[in-house]
Amino acid sequence: MARSAPTASGGRLKQILKYALAAALLGLVALIVAVGVAIASLPDYDELAQRDDLGQMIRVRAADGSLLVSMGPTFGRWLPYEQIPRTMRTAMIAVEDRRFRLHPGVDPIGIARGIKVSLQRDDKVRGVSTITQQLARNIFLTNDRSFGRKVKEAILALALERKFSKDQILELYLNRVYFGGGAYGIDAASRTFFGHGAETLSLGEAAIIAGLVKAPSNYSPTADVEAARARANVVLKLMVDNGFVASSAVAGIDPATIRLQPAPKQNSVRYFTDWALPQLDTLIDETSEPIDVWTTLDPGMQSAANRAVNANAPRGAQGALVAIDRDGAVRAMIGGRDYVSSIYNRATQAERQPGSAFKLFVYLTALENGMKPTDTVVDEPVTIDGWRPRNSTRSNLGPVSLREAFSRSINTISAKIGEQFGFGTIADMARRFGIGSNISTYPSMVLGSSEVRLIDMTRAFASVANRGVSVMPYAIRRVVTANGRLLYSHERSDERVLVAPWVAAGMTDLLQSAVLSGTGRAAQIGRPVAGKTGTTSSNKDGWFIGFSSGLTTGVWMGRDDARPVGGLQGGTAPARAFHDFMRVAVARRPVEKFETEVPMPDWQLEPDEQMWDQPYDANLVGGPLVDENGMPIGPQPADPLAPGSLPPSGDPARGPDQTELDRIFNSPPPPQQQQPQPRSEPADPLQPRSDPAQL
Structure with missing residues (x-):
């Protein structure tokens, strides 16, 4: 009887292990099935490379091409993996997911360390998202912190890793992630913050951009320049600690000296852009593509x-x-x-x-x-x-x-x-x-x-x-x-x-x-x-x-x-x-004298031309030239100004002979005649009796 208790205890332990193993196997099968289903439902790479789901970007440019205002999300060029500077790739991996090349989409070591650190700090338990998980969240999910969302995120990350290569995942991530200031993708971020494309990013500039992902609203140079530069120093240190770059390469870099692109002024120009942009509805068909609107505005003027x-x-x-x-x-x-x-x-x-x-x-x-x-x-x-x-x-x-x-x-x-x-x-x-x-x-x-x-x-x-x-x-x-x-x-x-x-x-x-x-x-x-x-x-x-x-x-x-x-x-x-x-x-424009003495043709008209002996009326030629609101209207069939309406006769060097059109547009009116006075209307009770216009 003395040996029966340990035997019973060992049996219960085996039973628990058996159930645990069965549950683990069932969970693994369920995970495999879920990942398989996710893989089958994932769009192909070209579809994921589209950024239409982020909203339409409208960049309004002045006459000289300078940016007046950017509305909606800002996208730059989509850079293939080979065109992304190595410093940019390694900076992002160092700060966001240093075991990116090793894990299957979810990093168990990172999760365990995150839980340990959270417990040591007496904080709530948090997991650590890999680059692949962040990509899954950005494309397919929301940012809520529920347990269900984290499970979906993990399943999608595993599916992404099975369907696409590491290089493809990193390319997607760097071209889609939000960096603050309205910029999505490293090229948009580089152009927004530094004024040039991402292909030529320096190590210091790459460190600034990589540091933005953690909290774009806090670290963006458009929000807090000093915070962005301080975060860049953290990124550079992580790159050295993780062996992505030699300490000698970082020694001469001071983020405080990196020149940032000033944000375009959006004060007085917004009066113009607010007036101009609604006109797009009548000029182009509706589109969700990013567009550049080139305007007539002269920045100097x-x-x-x-x-x-x-x-x-x-x-x-x-x-x-x-x-x-x-x-x-x-x-x-x-x-x-x-x-x-x-x-x-x-x-x-x-x-x-x-x-x-x-x-x-x-x-x-x-x-x-x-x-x-x-x-x-x-x-x-x-x-x-x-x-x-x-x-x-x-x-x-x-x-x-x-x-x-x-x-x-x-x-x-x-x-x-x-x-x-x-x-x-x-x-x-x-x-x-x-x-x-x-x-x-x-x-x-x-x-x-x-x-x-x-x-x-x-x-x-x-x-x-x-x-x-x-x-x-x-x-x-x-x-x-x-x-x-x-x-x-x-x-x-x-x-x-x-x-x-x-x-x-x-x-x-x-x-x-x-x-x-x-x-x-x-x-x-x-x-x-x-x-x-x-x-x-x-x-x-x-x-x-x-x-x-x-x-x-x-x-x-x-x-x-x-x-x-x-x-x-x-x-x-x-x-x-x-x-x-x-x-x-007008300082750089040529001086122009006004044409104030346009010659008038002969006043003496032949008897058969007396029908034109009347004041000029634009509406006599081919119907009304303007509508009831004074706006120009299209040419009328009988419009003498329409192409091909003038007779071919006359001196070719001068044009056609004197026509009815000439008589209307070039002949001055006859001597002033007393015209019948229109019936006077009663005085407007809403208008002041005193002079409403002094000068």
Whole structure:
């Protein structure tokens, strides 16, 4: 009986071992089955190499190719294993998984050591993930810390090791892992942090990148430069300790001296990119591929515009600026003094009263109906349906030339022009030039009482600078995928003649006079400038819009709550901002003289040509040239400007003989005739009785 207890105890132990062995065998079989199933369900290598599941990357570039802003995840080139620098491969293995070449996907030694360290530190038990496990988690799983996720991670890691080689796994890992700063993959990280591709990474740079994986949000150079450099020293030490690199190779490396790429400025340029990027919806088909959007923005002009607005905008006031090149390319855009504090784009979204800047359309109407800059008009008190406009000087000058009336921004003359030719006619002119907001036809509209957008007004002035031919602002030049496939390339839109060349030339004459001797003298930059000021009642808004050397720039200043700004006039802060910006913007452009005297053909028409003896009307040629919003529309079948529409007769060197088109576009109107006055509308109760536009 004395020997029976040990025998019974030994039997129970054997029974336990038997059950344990059976359970282990069952677990092993289950693991083998699970791994087998996982292997069968794994995508092939080419599918895993795609990064579409990480979201779409959009890189917005300036006209010179420099990066303006990167949105979404950032991807660089996919580097094959052979092109990845050895220092980068060994740095990653040293810091993340030093037995990477030895384990089957899960590292039992590493797990055991991790458990031991956790217990010694009286911390919760944690496993250690291998590079293969991290890859499995990044591609297929989430980052939750549950036991079930760790089991799935281990099974997938074992499956990955069975299906792919170690080199393939490391290639996948280095091209997909997140390194912070929005960068996925070592090439994106290298370009983001150092400004060059990963093929040329130095040992110190590789150490910085390898150190980011543990905590990208903490160690990323975009988050904490010093932390990133300190972590790099840890990586270099591990590389030496694990025999991946000689200590002599590390001795001369100081991560603190490694030059980091400064992050692109995302302040004022965001006004431009916020306006430009929504246009992609109409330019390209929807795609999840990474794309590069090449824009028209000039970084030098953008910086100059930002300085000009912030240096000149009155205290407590906002400022906006937009610059449009002769082909419609938007070269600079400022939507406010600081994007971080306010993303509201006052250049493209805000609608404000333009004051006397609106007189552009008043005088275009006068010129198109036969008046000339040299014509004499009388500055005298005017009353229209009870409305009595006053000049800023509170006086009248009597007989003056049309040029002087415009230069001095005489309000009574604008009112008389509106009464003579019709306020609806002036509103139509504004719509013809692209003003899309609602234009009032009450008498005070001639002084800029209707609200407009800065970009629309700037576009209108640009069309005058373009000899009366429409200009359509655009921001995107081309769109390409990461591998260079072209998705979109800008093509110049159909140009439309909005007014005859001699009308545009006369308007340019008036605009130049306003800068030379009128209210816009502060905008002079030492070369020909044409432009117009605008100031609304109580100094709530100040405008200056002008052009020189092919570049048209509009400036607006005022408060968002439309409260008065002391001393704000179009000829002060806005004109000075225009001056400061344009001196930089056109400095390298050739000086261009304005064409202000376009010759008019013979006034004497034959009797059978009297049908053309009428003011120029763009809508007479092939139907309307603009839609109801003033936007250009496509060519009409009867459009004489369409290719092939002109007869082949005439001198080949000169072109076709005199045609009906010539008579419309090149013949001046007949001597001014008294036109029937439109029926006056009642005074607008919403408009102030006092002058809403001073200058």
